[in-house]
Amino acid sequence: MSTGRARRALWRWLPPWALDAGLVALAVLDAWINLYDEGTPLIWSCVALGSAALFLRRRFPLTVFLLTLPMTLFMDVAVAPITALYTLAASTRNRPLLAGCVLLNAAASTLAWPLSDGFAGDQTWTLIQFVYTLATATAPVLFGQLVQARHDVALQLVEVEEAREHERALHAQTVLARERAQLAREMHDVVSHQVSLIAVQAGALQVAAKDPDAREAARTIRTLSVNTLDELRHMVTLLRASGGKETELTPQPTLADLQQLIANSGIETTLTGGLPPGISTTAQRTVYRTVQEALTNVRKHAPGARAEVRLWHDAQHFGVTVTNTAPTRPSVALPSARHGLIGLGERAELLDGTLTAEPTPQGGYRTELRAPTRPA
Template sequence: MTPNTVGHVTITRDRVFDALSLTGAIALLIVSVVGPPENLAYTGVGIAVQVMAVGPLVFRRLAPLAVIWFTAATAIGMSITELVAPGTIIDLAHDHGTLWIPQAVTPFAVCGAMSHYRNQTAVWIPTGVLFILGLRPWELTGARIAQSLILVIVPAVIGMSIAARDRTYKVLMESARADERAKLAAEMHDVVTHRVSLMVLQAGGLEMTARDEETRRAAEELRANGCQALEELREVVAILREQGGESTGKTAQAPVPELSTLVSESTSVGVPVELVEEGAAGQASAVVRRTAHRIVQEALTNVRKHAPGAKVRVHVTYGPSDTRVSVRNSPPIGPGLSLAGSGSGLDNLRERVSMIGGTLDAGPSSEGGFHVSATLTEPVS
């Protein structure tokens, strides 16, 4: 089962269950308050309370603990009112066994809180309040025990089962994503590495056999770029394997290129770049530093392609918990090499940054240029 399939099944089940819960509460409300006048156990005030208590049920997924506490508070209010002024909520002349809790909403509030709130221990407190008020220990009867178990305890157990099911689905989704990343890593290693290695070997052969200096220099640059591409590819494969539970440890051992090299390369082709680095680069892990290098590299490549003549400022701040990267360029002074790009480079960067738990933002700046900003979070050791 793929992550998309698992996620779709989960969302569909949640929506169906939410609809059934609301429908069930309304149906139980009708059963509780509608009937022959001689059998109606709730007074007008009691019916109003029952209807009012159902409303917050629409927030059972967004604020489950608040909904169940509201239900418990309503039950407390009903019980105090009946003890102080008997007959205000319940028409005891017709029914002496009616529960002094919001019957329609209680099972769904309890189930929703147990299934959607992380701390189930906290949910048991209002659940216990509802159970005790439903029992009315000072007037305990067998029928009341059965009703309280059905309306409070059984929904709590069902909610706990749903929460366990959701945790299982989450584990399945993470496992499926890890498997996909591991397969992608293997495919990249087998196909892309093979082709790039051939390119590096051919460039090396051309460098050895070329007769003129310009051709040898071009071949050497091509070979060096190919070797760098292989290093970056190995790091991406290592990250993917780590996500798939197949850590090789190569990421931390791979050499991390300096940002000053990228600045020098851009300056040599006519793109002036100002580099500002704050903090000690050694604070950042190898994965974070290499990702920062890749962000700056892609940003400078885009400037050369789409913003000729623009000035660029690269600002990197290293910290113990995260590294912030900002690349901003001024407006171009001439037409670019292409009118528009596919945007795949930035999309790939976002995916790469997200794999280490970071965020990336890119878009036009207020000065008329373009900016790429990222926050790279240090991996948890």
């Protein structure tokens, strides 16, 4: 187990140019073993061209493969064409192109130069040799496709782990928001109701009392009850507005943090428009969370997509619209309880607004928050 890990570490430590230099040397040695002293200047030129081209195999895999075909036509070599085929298969998803290159390599390996000698011999043996070289050329292509699939799976596993971590955070945030909402309801329905009754009774006592000291005591009780109601309303508003993992002792995000959120999202995103200056802190926080959740969904469900965040307002409403393009890479189908969008819908309801999330005709997605304008 440790030996295998050491070998993998050695291959990763080896610089690419050193690996390519070794492959070039092997390709020249392979040609020299097959030619001995029979090579002409033309043949050695093809060997030099096809072998040296391996230095560029990562940047121009198809061109390098085509440059190895002349040396394959002149001699029975394997290192250069197999290396070129493997590199091409590991860098492209074009299956018809790979099939054509395999056939082309098999044909070049089967035919002899001059071409008239290739058709003058035993046709059955030529067919057998073609099938053998076809199988030999298919092996590096299959291995290259396997390496490409392994790389894709590794990327998808990273995306799955990030998505699961995000889902766990969303679930914890949803549970916390539910508990805070329940506490807010209890405070509003029970405590606020009882304090209101105290204020009403104190007001009645203040009016009906004959004794000045009794009236003053009733007035004090009524004033304290009214102040307590104001504090309770403020606490209920905070409990309903904050459903994240942060506490009220930590700074809550506002519109001033929106640019930093977009910069750290890892998505090519443009920010346009603006919001009215008089919107409340709760509304700013809701806009921020909407953009945050929308960009998270883009990163999770639309790899490689671009996004646009547009802030807008008119005489009666304000809002934010987040639109992304179609993904450029295949995404992993992940289970989702849509806790994020549910939480955003609840935040929108606190502002007497609405949240819409729907796909676009171009294959992207659009999330929009719309709420009535009211003073802070």
